[in-house]
Amino acid sequence: MARKSVRARAFLFGSRPALAVVVGLGFGLSGCIPGSERPELNLEVPASYRTAIKGDADAAVPALAWWRGFRSGELTGLMESAQLYNLDIAVAIAQIVQADAQAGVSGAALLPSVSGTANAERERVASGSSTGGSGTFSQYSVGLTASYIVDFWGKNRSTLAASEESATASRYNREVVALTTMATVANTYFQILAAQDQIKVTRRNLAAADRVLALIKSQFNGGTASQLDLSQQEALAATQRAAIPPLEVTLGQNIAALAVLVARAPANFSVRGGSTTQIAVPRVTPGLPSELLYQRPDVREAEAQLASSNFSVEAARAAFFPQIQLTGSTGFQSAALATLFGPGAWYYTLAAGLTQPLFDGFLLESQLKQAKGVQLQNLQAYRKAVLSAFADVEKALIALQKYTLQERLQTDVVTSSRKAFEVAETQLRGGTVNLITVLQTQQTLFTAENNLVTVRLNKLLAASSLFQALGGGWTPAGTLAALQ
Incomplete structure (x- = not known):
């Protein structure tokens, strides 16, 4: 029910001014986070993203397999391998098992505890004892003992609910880890492609520098070029040659990092790679900011942790009230094993007890303060998660928009620089250009291509x-509506 109400409110918030959302969200979201100890949230949710393209918000929301939009078969294969074999994801899955088990431990207090007993005793009493006689005595008994704590104040129910919310948070944590892993795989793969591109560009520039160097050497031998001209070109060629090893280090280290992400030994792992020019950038619209509260797993994780702390406060408060415990036992007891299960050997006991804390060195009060402190911490963490989610989208939209523009402008720079270098190289062959101009056009082209x-x-x-x-x-x- 809580998931559905969040989704419904998300669409409502997206159509209202931001100021109205600030007021409504504090009551609305606190109502969808379980637990009677619900703090006020007071979050500001904007109606839209500042950098988003105007138009249909649902025109191109992220696809489930969003990485396929880059149109790289190798990247898709790496993503699928990471989903199956990544060790960080495996650790997160193991944490889910632990959280589920802890929920089971907390839920055990709501059920009666039953244990079976069987005893056999043989005792010899010495003469002159206080019993007034001597002899050997036997005692046999079998029975069942049951106890149950009446959860009248809801302490155990709240503890169970807190554990269940923690288990829910562990599931969202698994999604956070998986999403981070997938983004890291994509980023590492892109860095590999960029390193390969830079190596190709540097080697191409080195070949061009060596071509010009051969021309200058020829002119130097003919007496039309100076030693300074020759040395400057040799330095430029050496600079390009020296730039290759660091790029190869970057390439090799990223391949090793990618191997770990897919749980492979780096020595047995290789990447074909290619070029960044072969990667398409998928078109995607961010939707409404209010929808992000449902889509971001870290926000949902923070929400579940806040709900868990709400129930923990309830459990800590309920601990101040009396505890009612019911116990009972039944079985058979006899001095002779042959008559153990006879009608006269049957017995039972029933008892009810009430325990009220009177003074415990302020233990319960301190535990309640601690629970409230955790609740306040989780509240602030939830607020930060929501605001950080909005900021992350805004920053990514700005970066994608501006880098797309810069790519177009930088492509024009490379085109013009390459044309200038080609003209300078042609004129150098004809001996009609200053060598300083050739050197400058080379450096401009090399820098532009790397940029x-x-x-x-x-x-x-x-x-x-x-x-x-x-x-x-x-x-x-x-599909989401059908699931709800």
Whole structure:
């Protein structure tokens, strides 16, 4: 019911001014977070994103398999391998098992405890004892003992509810880990492609520098070029040559990092790669900010943790009230094993007890304060998670928009720089250009091409960040309605 009410309110909030949402959200969201100890949230939810493209908000929400939009078969395979084999995800799954088991431990207090007993005693009493006689005596008994704590004040129910909400939070944590892993796989793969691009660009620039160097050497030998001209070109060629090893380090280290993400030994793992120019950037719209509260797993995790702390406060408060315990036992007891199960050997006892804390060194009061402190901490963490989610989307939208523009502008820079270098190289062959001009056009081209690779990488990283900021793939609205 809580999931459904959040979804319904999300659509309502998106159509109202931000100021009205500030007032309504405090009451609305606190009503959907379980527990009677619900603090006021007072969150501001904007009606739309500042950088979002105007139009249909649901035109291109993230697909469930959002990474397929990059149109890279190798990336898709890596994503699927990470989902199956990533060790961080495996750890998160193990934490779910622990949280479920803890919920079972907490729920055990709501059920009666029953145990069976069987005893056999043989005792010899010495003569002159206080019993006035001597001899050997036997005693046999079998029975059942049951006890039950009446949860009149709801302490055990609240403890169970807190554990269940913690188990829910562990499931959202698994989604957070999975989403972070998928984004990291994509980012690492893009960095591999960018390193390969930069190596290709640097080697191409080195070949161009060596070509010009050969021309200058020829002119130097002919007496038309100076030693300074030759040394400057040699330095430029050496600079390009020296730039290759650091790029190869980046490439190798990212491949090793990617191997760990898919749980492979780096020595047995390889990436074909390619070029950033072969990667498409999927079109995606962010939807309404209010919908993000449902789509982001870290927000849902923070919400579940806040709900868990609400129930923990209830349990700590209920501990101040009396505890009512019912106990009973029944069985058979006899001095002779042959008559143990006879009608006269049957016995039973029933008891009811009430325990009221009077003075415990302020233990219960301190436990209640601690629970309230955790509740306040989780409240602030939830508020930060919501606001950070909005900020993440805004930052990713800005980055994607600006890097897309910069890529187009930088492409023009590369085109013009390459044309200038080609003209300068042609004139150098004809001996009609100053060598300083040739040197400058080379440096401009080399810098422009490297910058273009960096811009393309930044654009791909911004696209990946946008999908991560939106919480990964969104369930289609029709499917979501059917599930609810």
